[in-house]
Amino acid sequence: MTTSPSEPTTTSRTPGNVLVIGACGQLGLELTAALRQRYAPEAVVAADVRPPKDPAALAGGPFELLDVLDQPRLEALVAQYQPVQIYHLAALLSATAEKDPMFAWKLNMDGLLNVLNLAVQYRVPQVYWPSSIAVFGPDTPREHTPQTTIMNPNTVYGISKLAGEQWCEWYHRHYGLDVRSLRYPGLIGYKSLPGGGTTDYAVDIYHKAVAGEDFECFLKADTYLPMMYMPDALKATLDLMHAPADSIKVRTSYNLGAMSFSPAEITTAIQQETPGFQVSYAPDQRQAIADSWPASIDDTAARQDWGWAPEFDLEKMTRDMLVHLREPVVA
Ligand code: AKB
Secondary structure, eight states: OOOOTTSOOOOSOOSSOEEEETTTSHHHHHHHHHHHHHSOGGGEEEEESSOOSSGGGGTTSOEEEOOTTOHHHHHHHHHHHOOSEEEEOOOOOHHHHHHSHHHHHIIIIIHHHHHHHHHHHTTOSEEEOOEEGGGOOTTSOSTTBOSSSOOOOOSHHHHHHHHHHHHHHHHHHHHOOEEEOEEEOEEEOSSSOOOSOSSTHHHHHHHHHHHTOOEEESSOTTOOEEEEEHHHHHHHHHHHHHSOGGGOOOSSOEEOOOEEEOHHHHHHHHHHHSTTOOEEEOOOTHHHHHHTSOSSBOOHHHHHHHOOOOOOOHHHHHHHHHHHHTSOOOO
């Protein structure tokens, strides 16, 4: 029987251990769960600088405390587990990085270089590292932003992601390291919360709607940004990592699109399901970050090279988010 690369099949045969760094973050929690479903749970090692707030969230497989800036500790884990894949997700996101630029640069750059160097040293077959739409800046064409275009990011986060993309390409070219990357748009999911990003409003708004409260949005009503539902982001990540190496033509990072909407549009979509939900607007410093990013993304290269196709649009995502957020919490 053949299965598509994105099908979550549990198998007792694993290719080896997988290390997820930053496993307690918004993407990390869900990606760890998806990898544990796909492989044997005990083969997927979750690591983070702090344990998960809810211990049940990462139960079922190993957890290791790890500050990715602590190179000896990272090396000890790589030597111990000999991972066949490292997913390095730990980073400071756009809004937080602007508040602590030096630490953001250190974490986002030194963390990546620690991982890349150890991957070369220990012959780790594959590394995944997320980039972001933040690599683009105010000079970039905003609509259907192409894969290759003028970049000039003007946030610390964006500068670190653009530099990181170039490092990934360099390690691939110099060492043959199979490092792969996606430029995520804002990620929206019901299982985990984002923190410190400019796109976070699009998660918070659902929680307020379900709680029966009004929402105050930190972006203007007509601010369009590229967004993606978490199941699509997980599918994209796993499909990319399981695509044949010779199909991966972009060794910096792939543009990845799914949907694009404004706060006004997501409000309307929620109101279809939750009449009476109210939103007010109080733009803060995150507005300038959003204004410097693309409104929509051209992801032709990802579609052509490894068959990317999203499943969720705004309406489908909204129905799914509200259904799941309204589910009773099982004690
Ligand atoms: C952020 O808003 O900083 C992130 C991102 C788009 O990379 N969600």
